[in-house]
Amino acid sequence: MTIHRRTVLAAAALAAFAALGASPSAFAAKPLVIGFSQVGAESEWRTANTVSIKDAAKQAGVTLKFADAQQKQENQVKAIRSFIAQKVDVIAFSPVVESGWDTVLREAKAAKIPVVLTDRAVNVSDTSLYVTFIGSDFVEEGRRAGKWLLERAAKTPDANLNIVELQGTVGSAPAIDRKKGFEEVIAANPRLKVIRSQTGDFTRAKGKEVMEAFLKAEGKKINVLYAHNDDMAIGAIQAIEEAGLKPGTDIVVISIDGVKGAFEAMIAGKLNVTVECSPLLGPQLMQIARDVVAGKPVPKRITTVEGVFPAEVAAKEFPNRKY
Ligand code: GZL
Secondary structure: OOHHHHHHHHHHHHHHHHHHOOOHHHHOOOOOEEEEEEOOOOOHHHHHHHHHHHHHHHHHOOEEEEEEOOOOHHHHHHHHHHHHHOOOOEEEEOOOOOOOOHHHHHHHHHOOOOEEEEOOOOOOOOHHHOOEEEEOOHHHHHHHHHHHHHHHHOOOOOOOEEEEEEEOOOOOHHHHHHHHHHHHHHOOOOOEEEEEEEEOOOOHHHHHHHHHHHHHHHHHHOOEEEEOOHHHHHHHHHHHHHOOOOEOOOEEEEEEEOOHHHHHHHHOOOOOEEEEOOOOOHHHHHHHHHHHHOOOOOOOEEEOOOOEEEHHHHHHHHHHOOO
């Protein structure tokens, strides 16, 4: 297009805006507004997930209304109701537990506000209450933890291995599914037995406290710790050391997330393997929100691609870690 033609067109557009009594900027696409309800700040994983979402919103020019629920479902319900009242374009959240969402999601549907799940799933009677779920396959993460232990146990064919398990938040999708996947796989070897299993609520403090109780009750009978996240494993490692035992040697330690703290523990010889669970969901969330508002079809389920990192590769992999 010639400069002359461009100038004429621009002048015509300005004249049209003036006639409508509006400035051109009034017609610039207004930024997308996303209301996001986050579980809390309970772990290194969660902190990295929050950073990913906030950074991606900034990069995408999205207006993000962010609410931290401090791991309480009632705070998430309140935040979702507030986003509805504010008429945001999209509601996104990581549900702290699987159940109890039908009512508030029906309110969002009635307000014609699309809902995107990130990180954790919900159990609802009507799956049209959310557009899509972006997150990991937690059952597969549990299976990967179990497979690593099966392969290790095969090297000591006669030994019985007593396992203690630190579960995540009661009722949460990762806790339910990681337990399910792990048990499904270790059932192949009857010498692998979970002798104690209790929630550590995904935090270091609670993981340490529950591991202290396990050690008091079972002592040297414990051969393996399976923790549903790295933060509980790191707390438990402190308890194992304070009990005069060597984590990673006297007690094999298996966990999930793949946060930097886990790599540091593996390099120190205190953690044996971490199964990756990526918190870096921000960019995908922004793209999905944009597609949903634009009326583009989006898949009902978007599963993140993840790996398994045994201690042997920790030092080499550590510089590549993004969270
Ligand atoms: C998993 C996420 C879990 C992490 C924990 O996607 O929901 O919650 O494994 C976090 O570290 O607290």
